[in-house]
Amino acid sequence: MPRDRAVELSGLHGFPDDPVADLRPAASPRRTAQLLRKALTAHGVPTLDTDLMMMRSGHLTLSVAQGVLVWCEPERFRWASETGLWAWHPVCDPDGAAVRLAVQLDKDPVLKLRRAFPRWTILRFAGTERLCAAPGTADLVGAPAVEAGSPDGLAALLRAIETPS
Numbered sequence: 001m002p003r004d005r006a007v008e009l010s011g012l013h014g015f016p017d018d019p020v021a022d023l024r025p026a027a028s029p030r031r032t033a034q035l036l037r038k039a040l041t042a043h044g045v046p047t048l049d050t051d052l053m054m055m056r057s058g059h060l061t062l063s064v065a066q067g068v069l070v071w072c073e074p075e076r077f078r079w080a081s082e083t084g085l086w087a088w089h090p091v092c093d094p095d096g097a098a099v100r101l102a103v104q105l106d107k108d109p110v111l112k113l114r115r116a117f118p119r120w121t122i123l124r125f126a127g128t129e130r131l132c133a134a135p136g137t138a139d140l141v142g143a144p145a146v147e148a149g150s151p152d153g154l155a156a157l158l159r160a161i162e163t164p165s
Contacts (some may be wrong), residue, residue: 032091033060033072039098040064045105045115064101065114082107109151117158133158 030052037047051063060072064079071078077097081087082104089097105111110131113122121136131154132147143161148154 029060029072029074032077032094033062035094036062036070036072036077036097039095040101042095043098043102045098045102046118065105065111067114068101068105068111070097070101113151113154113158116155117162119162120158122154 033052037052040047045064047062047064053061053063055061055071062070062072064070068079072091074091076088076090077094078086078088079101087100087104089100105115110122110124113131113133114120117133119135119137119140120133122131122133124131130147130149131151132145133154134145135141135143146154146157146161148157
């Protein structure tokens with residue numbers, strides 16, 4: 001078979017082989033997840049120990065923000081992109097994955113609010129631009145739930161509640 005034909009057929013159904021198939025993780029999945037957490041923190045996306053969970057499949061998942069779950073697979077990190085398609089990044093570059101995740105979080109106004117106000121549960125009313133926030137941690141017991149018509153409006157309300165008079 002000619003070489004160019006062999007290259008063309010190298011992947012499943014004519015698609016190229018997985019570009020990270022030959023990468024081997026430098027450490028265990030738990031260690032690569034910890035390296036991703038450290039890189040995320042350096043890029044302004046803190047996570048908690050409780051955000052890291054082992055799934056029945058044996059993969060670790062890291063909850064980066066409400067609605068953004070990163071699967072820590074043997075060769076790559078995988079998460080749903082802003083388009084709803086899978087995004088992936090090799091585990092040998094946790095800093096690169098952290099940068100991509102931070103950029104994605106900054107593009108979505110709800111995720112940006114959740115990142116700025118991690119002690120609150122922030123939701124968007126379906127089919128509208130209205131947002132609401134409810135206390136999400138024990139230290140906010142007694143704080144009111146609030147709603148606003150824009151991300152900036154909700155951020156102002158939450159700052160007013162969180163800033164002591």
